[in-house]
Amino acid sequence: MNMISISPRRSRGKxxxxxVTLAHGGGGKAxxxxxxxxxxxxxxxxxxxxxxxxxxxxxxxxxxxGDRLAFTTDSFVVDPLIFPGGDIGKLAxxxxxxxxxxxxxxxxxxxCAVIVEEGVPIDLLRQVARSMxxxxxxxxxxxxxxxxxxxxxxxxxxxFITTTxxxxxxxxxxxxAHRARPGDAVLVNGLLGDHGAAxxxxxxxxxLQSPIESDCAPLHDLVARLLDAAxxxxxxxxxxxxxxxxxxxxxxxASQIAIDIDETATPLRDEVRGFCEILGLDPLYxxxxxxxxxxxxxxxxxxxxxxxxxxxxxxxxxxxxxVVDGEPGRVTxxxxxxxxxxxxxxxxxxxxxxx
Amino acid sequence: MKFVDEFRDREKAGVxxxxxxxxxxxxxxxxxxxxxxxxxxxxHTHSIFRYGVEGMLPKSIELVHGPGCPVxxxxxxxxxxxxxxxxxxxxxxxxxxxAMRAPGSRKSLLQAKADGCDVRMVYSPMDxxxxxxxxxxxxxxxxxxxFETTMPSTALTVLQAEREGVENFSIFCNHITIVPTxxxxxxxxxxxxxxxxxxxxxxxxxxxxxxxxxxxxxKRPMVIAGFEPLDILQSIWMLxxxxxxxxxxxxNQYARVAAAGGNxxxxxxxxxxxxxxxxxxxxxxxxxxxxxxxxRDAYARFDAxxxxxxxxxxxxxxxxxxxxxxxxxxxxxxxxxxxxxxxTPETPLGALMVSSEGACAAYYQYGGVKRGRDETExxxx
Numbered sequence: 001m002n003m004i005s006i007s008p009r010r011s012r013g014k015x016x017x018x019x020v021t022l023a024h025g026g027g028g029k030a031x032x033x034x035x036x037x038x039x040x041x042x043x044x045x046x047x048x049x050x051x052x053x054x055x056x057x058x059x060x061x062x063x064x065x066g067d068r069l070a071f072t073t074d075s076f077v078v079d080p081l082i083f084p085g086g087d088i089g090k091l092a093x094x095x096x097x098x099x100x101x102x103x104x105x106x107x108x109x110x111x112c113a114v115i116v117e118e119g120v121p122i123d124l125l126r127q128v129a130r131s132m133x134x135x136x137x138x139x140x141x142x143x144x145x146x147x148x149x150x151x152x153x154x155x156x157x158x159x160f161i162t163t164t165x166x167x168x169x170x171x172x173x174x175x176x177a178h179r180a181r182p183g184d185a186v187l188v189n190g191l192l193g194d195h196g197a198a199x200x201x202x203x204x205x206x207x208l209q210s211p212i213e214s215d216c217a218p219l220h221d222l223v224a225r226l227l228d229a230a231x232x233x234x235x236x237x238x239x240x241x242x243x244x245x246x247x248x249x250x251x252x253x254a255s256q257i258a259i260d261i262d263e264t265a266t267p268l269r270d271e272v273r274g275f276c277e278i279l280g281l282d283p284l285y286x287x288x289x290x291x292x293x294x295x296x297x298x299x300x301x302x303x304x305x306x307x308x309x310x311x312x313x314x315x316x317x318x319x320x321x322x323v324v325d326g327e328p329g330r331v332t333x334x335x336x337x338x339x340x341x342x343x344x345x346x347x348x349x350x351x352x353x354x355x
Numbered sequence: 356m357k358f359v360d361e362f363r364d365r366e367k368a369g370v371x372x373x374x375x376x377x378x379x380x381x382x383x384x385x386x387x388x389x390x391x392x393x394x395x396x397x398x399h400t401h402s403i404f405r406y407g408v409e410g411m412l413p414k415s416i417e418l419v420h421g422p423g424c425p426v427x428x429x430x431x432x433x434x435x436x437x438x439x440x441x442x443x444x445x446x447x448x449x450x451x452x453x454a455m456r457a458p459g460s461r462k463s464l465l466q467a468k469a470d471g472c473d474v475r476m477v478y479s480p481m482d483x484x485x486x487x488x489x490x491x492x493x494x495x496x497x498x499x500x501x502f503e504t505t506m507p508s509t510a511l512t513v514l515q516a517e518r519e520g521v522e523n524f525s526i527f528c529n530h531i532t533i534v535p536t537x538x539x540x541x542x543x544x545x546x547x548x549x550x551x552x553x554x555x556x557x558x559x560x561x562x563x564x565x566x567x568x569x570x571x572x573x574k575r576p577m578v579i580a581g582f583e584p585l586d587i588l589q590s591i592w593m594l595x596x597x598x599x600x601x602x603x604x605x606x607n608q609y610a611r612v613a614a615a616g617g618n619x620x621x622x623x624x625x626x627x628x629x630x631x632x633x634x635x636x637x638x639x640x641x642x643x644x645x646x647x648x649x650x651r652d653a654y655a656r657f658d659a660x661x662x663x664x665x666x667x668x669x670x671x672x673x674x675x676x677x678x679x680x681x682x683x684x685x686x687x688x689x690x691x692x693x694x695x696x697x698x699t700p701e702t703p704l705g706a707l708m709v710s711s712e713g714a715c716a717a718y719y720q721y722g723g724v725k726r727g728r729d730e731t732e733x734x735x736x
Contacts, residue, residue, distance in 0.1 A: 208478070273356055279478075280401075280453075280711075337584040338365040339407020341721045347700040348465075351452035352478065 012036040020120045025150025038122065039112070039146055042129035043136070047109070047144040055144035057109065057166075065168035070105035072096060073164040081128070081159060083202040085194070085213030086289070088161055089131035094218045094289055095240070096165035097139040101223040102236040102292055104175045105167030107139060112146040113162040120158050128159065139218035141165070173227065177254035179234035184323040185301035186251075186259060187294045189222060189308045190316040191215070192244060193272045196286030201275065208278065212271045217290035222313045226292075229307030230300035236292050244320075245284040245343045247293045248331045258326025261343070263336045267316045279352040284333075284343060286350075295323065362583030368411065371588040376413050378595045384415040391417045391547050391684050392594060395537060396554035397424030397712030398582045404721035406584040416591065419684030420707075420714030422536055422640060423554055425501045425529075426454050427678075427706040427713040430636045431670040433529055434459030440496050440527060440663050441472040447490060448474045449483035450498040453710045458703055460670045464498075480512035480526075487516075487524035496659045499526040504556040506530045506648070507621035510628035513650070513657045527659040528650050531635060533557050534565050535646040541573045545685050550594045552587065553579035555609035560625075562617030566605045574603050581609040628654055636669060638706035639678030676705035681714060688715040695719060 013033030015024075023030040040048065047055045062069065076092040086094075093110065100107040112132060116125060136143050194215040201210035219238065227233060239247040244266075252259045268283055276283045290313060296304045301319055308314030326332075331343040384390055394400060400420045403409055409418055422428055434457050441448035441464060448464070455464040455476065468474040473493075477483050480497050487495035499509040509526055516524050533554060540546065553566060558579045569577050576597040580590035590608040597604060607613060628651060635647025650658040659665075672678065676698070677691040688694055688707065698704040700716050707715035 270356055273359075277356075277359065282405075335406045335584075336360075336365070337363050337406040337408070337411075338368050339409075339411045339584070341404060341407040341410075344720055347720070348456065351455060352476070 012040065015122050018122060020116050020118055020122060020125065020150055022118050022150055022152070024116075025148065031148065034122075035148055038126050038129050039148070042126070042133040043112070043143040043146075045142045045144065047142060048146075055109065057144075062108070062168050065106050065108070066170040066173075068169040070100050070103050070167040070169050071165070072099040072103075073162065074099060075160060075162045077157065077160050078199065079157060080202050081124070083214055084198050086216035087128060087131050088159060089128035090135045091216050091289060092161040092163045093132050093135040093139060093141070094216050096163040097141055097218045097220055098238045098289075100165050100167035101218075101220045102175075102238050103167075103169065104173035104223070104227060104236075105169045107141045107165055107167040107220055109166045110136065110141050110143045111164040112143050113148075114146070115149045115151060115156050115160040117156050117158050118150055118153050125159070128161075135218060139220055175233065175235050177235050177237070177251050180251050180255035180257050180259075180295045180323045181234070181297070182257060182323050182325045183298045184234060184295050185298060185319045186248070186261060186321045186323065187296060187301065187304055187308070187317060187319055188244065188267065189219075189292050189314040190290075191267045191269045191272070192239075192288060192291060193276070193283040193286030194269060195289040196243065197272045197275045199287070200279075208275070210271060210275055212269065212275065215288055215290035217313050219290060219292060219313060222308060222311045223292065225307045225311055226294060226304055230296045230304035232297050232300055233304065234295040234297065236294045239288050239291055239293050241287050242346055243283070243285040243287060244293055245282070245331070246345060248343065249329070249345045251293075251295060252331050253329045255323070256328040258324050258328065258330045258332070259321055260324045260326070261321030261331070261333045263333055265318055265320045267318050267320075281350050281352065285346045359583070362581070362585045363406070364585060367585055368588055371585070371592055372411050375416070375588070375592050375595060378592070378599055379413055379415050382595070382599050386414045389415050389417040390549045390595070390598070391419050392550050392552060392591060393419040393421045393540075393548050393684060394552040394580070394587070395421040395423045395533065396552075396557070397427065397710065398554070398556065399552055399580060399587060400424065400714055400717050401712045402582050402584055402587060404717040408584050408587055412591070417684075419548060420681070420688075420717070422540070422637070422682045423502065423533065424707070424710050424712035425505075425531060426457050426710035428531070428637045428639060429454075429457050429500065429529060429706075430638045431458065431460045431672070432636065432668050434463065435461060435670065436665040436667060437464055437498060437527060438462055438467045438472075439666055440659060441467050441474055443494070443663060445494045446473065446663075447486055447493050447495045448472065448498065449477045449486055449495060450474065451500065452476045453712075454498055454500055456703070457709050480509050481515075484512055484516055484521060484524050487521050491523060493523060494662075495524050496663075497524070497526050499528045499530050502531055502533050502554065502557050503560040503625070504554070506629065507560060507618070507624050510624040513628050513654055514624060516657055517654065522656070525657045525659040525662050526650060528629070528648065530629065531637075531647045532631075532645070535643050536637070536640070537566075537569065539640060539643045539646070540683055541569065541575070543683050545683060548575065548684055550575055550598060551577040552590050552594070553577045553605070555579055555581045555586070555613050558607070558609065558613035558617065560618050560621045562613070562615055563605050563607055564615075570603045570605050576603045577605050579605070579607045579609050579613055581612065627651075638672060639676065639682050641679070672706075673704050678705040678707050681707055688718045691715070
């Protein structure tokens with residue numbers, strides 16, 4: 001029987017048109033050219049190269065890193081696609097790498113599924129793919145499998161990306177939202193709300209010019225340093241949509257404890273404060289893409305903060321509050337003014353106030 | 356942050372709270388005979404909850420959260436009219452963000468948007484007019500809402516649209532006036548209020564003279580207050596001083612922004628563009644004479660109510676709602692039968708649950724729920 005073997009040096013296809021058309025999703029030569037020219041070109045690695053229906057990974061190569069597989073998926077539908085401090089590609093890699101990292105996992109492999117609307121410029125797609133590749137290199141992960149679909153105009157907003165990530169958790173690392181205990185410290189690695197404010201500003205709906213850049217960044221290295229310094233860290237989560245308020249509520253609920261934070265200890269950029277003042281938004285609910293909330297036992301909290309502060313992504317790290325005895329599930333904040341208020345889950349979307 | 360942090364100073368707050376406590380002791384006020392002070396404006400309500408001001412005050416002061424949230428007091432019939440306009444295929448409906456959640460009898464603007472209406476969030480009426488210029492083939496309707504604070508910007512936009520000949524732009528006017536509303540509250544038979552914090556941003560436009568009747572005829576003191584937490588504490592302290600000294604005046608704590616005579620340019624624009632309506636319907640308070648404005652005949656072509664025939668139906672408030680009693684300080688938000696049960700910020704039944712400035716939403720969001728119930732249980736025990 002004749003076997004068709006794919007030569008590793010097979011010739012790669014080229015796209016010769018300026019925009020994506022339905023032909024690029026048709027399964028034929030146009031699609032192969034698009035995948036070769038845009039994605040394989042950017043992601044190039046030996047696991048992806050055969051372009052089989054699946055990437056095959058040696059179990060032994062995984063098990064040398066730890067004793068449990070971590071597996072996560074996330075979809076990215078950001079508008080605008082390119083924003084100050086990042087783009088949908090960088091976001092799609094960081095988001096999934098961070099979801100693995102906060103579980104204590106070493107992120108190793110990603111998939112990349114792209115849904116593109118016809119009419120999107122090929123150069124834009126290429127820019128996004130290159131951004132994904134560069135971010136993946138920074139994060140030490142490989143994009144090893146993928147999928148591309150082209151849909152009719154209007155069926156999606158230019159481009160949606162789904163990334164799925166596989167990582168390995170080292171033996172002995174135990175993290176969980178249910179592990180917080182009274183006395184524990186609540187930490188963040190830096191200035192909050194940058195991503196949410198950057199995106200709202202970049203949308204232009206509010207006719208506000210803002211210099212705020214997204215904090216979008218892969219946190220694998222910062223998390224590793226944190227876990228080295230504070231091995232008994234109870235839990236970490238990246239406060240994306242819903243902001244830190246949501247994560248704190250999730251921890252309080254899961255651990256059946258109360259959390260009290262101090263507004264004066266909450267790191268915020270002046271520009272983000274101003275942005276929120278003008279629009280009547282609460283920065284505690286703004287999205288972050290390069291931040292973690294961590295809960296550390298009292299005797300490891302200072303070391304955890306120090307370890308983060310020497311890292312470029314943790315210079316503004318701070319203890320923002322503590323786990324306390326109190327009504328289970330309740331999050332409170334001592335305000336800058338000295339009063340105390342409840343920090344509840346966000347209902348719906350934050351909407352700017354009239355006046 | 357300059358001009359902001361100074362007004363949120365913890366130590367100064369401590370000094371003011373101690374002064375307030377001292378005055379209350381002198382006035383022999385305690386928990387059994389609390390002073391009831393209404394902050395009229397939703398902006399105050401928001402600050403009070405956002406900074407935890409209420410919890411810093413002695414229990415012998417009760418803050419009653421008044422009707423000054425324009426989104427909250429918008430009746431369902433008017434929201435239905437908004438939706439009817441937004442549903443026209445040629446219309447781009449431009450609105451302030453928090454008005455999108457106000458419930459109509461069929462749907463909110465947020466739901467209308469999800470159902471395919473072109474509803475856009477804007478930051479000012481000028482942004483809406485810019486949309487009209489960018490979309491000459493569409494009809495852009497701006498949802499004019501708010502007290503005297505936002506009335507001038509809508510009026511000036513109408514005047515500019517006229518100067519520039521922008522014909523595909525109109526206002527769905529739901530602007531309301533504060534004075535008849537305070538009067539309606541003062542006239543209610545179950546009134547128990549001892550004084551008012553006046554809406555500083557309304558006074559920035561209308562000055563302080565229009566409130567004189569409150570002190571003169573109703574014998575209630577008022578302090579026009581700013582919106583930072585120290586403004587609010589200082590205004591409460593000023594109000595207590597008046598009561599303690601037996602004075603009854605309209606004082607202005609917010610003089611750094613609100614001049615005694617108001618803003619003459621803004622007042623002129625208001626007078627030029629609007630005239631009083633015979634009456635306007637309020638959620639929770641019912642119909643109040645002369646409490647709303649409409650666009651004058653001279654600017655009829657910028658009036659969405661005339662440009663598009665709107666259903667203009669009157670929809671009664673849900674029977675279970677006790678918003679009116681909360682607004683007048685007769686009951687606290689958590690004492691309402693449906694608070695936190697059938698009526699939540701996700702599915703608001705009553706006016707006060709709609710915007711984050713509404714008293715009930717503020718309680719719900721910033722934690723009055725638990726505290727309120729605790730207090731009720733404690734006083735029952």
